[in-house]
Amino acid sequence: MNNPEVTMQQQSTRFDALDKAVKAAGIAISLVMRVPAPLKPIADQVIRSASSVPANIAEGAGRSGRDRFHHWRIAYGSAQEVDTHLRLLVGTGSINTSRAEVAIRLFDDVRALTWRLLHPGP
Numbered sequence: 537m538n539n540p541e542v543t544m545q546q547q548s549t550r551f552d553a554l555d556k557a558v559k560a561a562g563i564a565i566s567l568v569m570r571v572p573a574p575l576k577p578i579a580d581q582v583i584r585s586a587s588s589v590p591a592n593i594a595e596g597a598g599r600s601g602r603d604r605f606h607h608w609r610i611a612y613g614s615a616q617e618v619d620t621h622l623r624l625l626v627g628t629g630s631i632n633t634s635r636a637e638v639a640i641r642l643f644d645d646v647r648a649l650t651w652r653l654l655h656p657g658p
Contacts, residue, residue, distance in 0.1 A: 552649055553593050553611075553649035553650050553653065554593045554597070556642050556645050556646050556649065557590035557593050557611070557615070557642075557643075560586070560589070560615075560618075560639050560643045560645075560646060561586040561587055561589055561590055561618075563635060563639040563642070564582055564618055564622060564636075564643075565583050565586055565587070567582075567622070567631045567632060567636055567639065568582045568583065568625065571631065575630055578625060581617070582621045585615075588611070589614045589615050590611075592608065592611035592614065593608065593611045593646075593650065596611065605654060608653050608654050611646070612647055612651065612654065615644075615646050615650065616647065618643055619643050619644070622636045623636075
């Protein structure tokens with residue numbers, strides 16, 4: 537039988553992760569809309585990886601078993617990926633540093649929440 541306390545904690549974590557992921561992705565995508573041409577491939581990858589995070593959290597929420605965890609692992613990895621791309625673009629001076637830091641912090645929160653979904657513990 538499911539422990540209601542654990543189930544509620546997972547549900548709360550899942551929705552917190554999704555809310556933060558949507559917010560972080562929106563900031564990240566808006567940051568890269570005007571990146572100079574030579575850096576467009578990195579900007580395109582930011583768009584793909586940032587949008588993958590909330591999409592996989594949401595899809596995982598609708599699945600069960602190993603399939604659920606598969607989507608949450610992808611979300612975790614994509615959050616790491618977008619973090620790296622944003623840091624690269626900050627290093628080039630192509631995007632606003634303070635807004636990028638907000639997105640990076642949010643993606644870090646998403647990784648922490650997703651980690652909890654993947655490792656619910658006792």
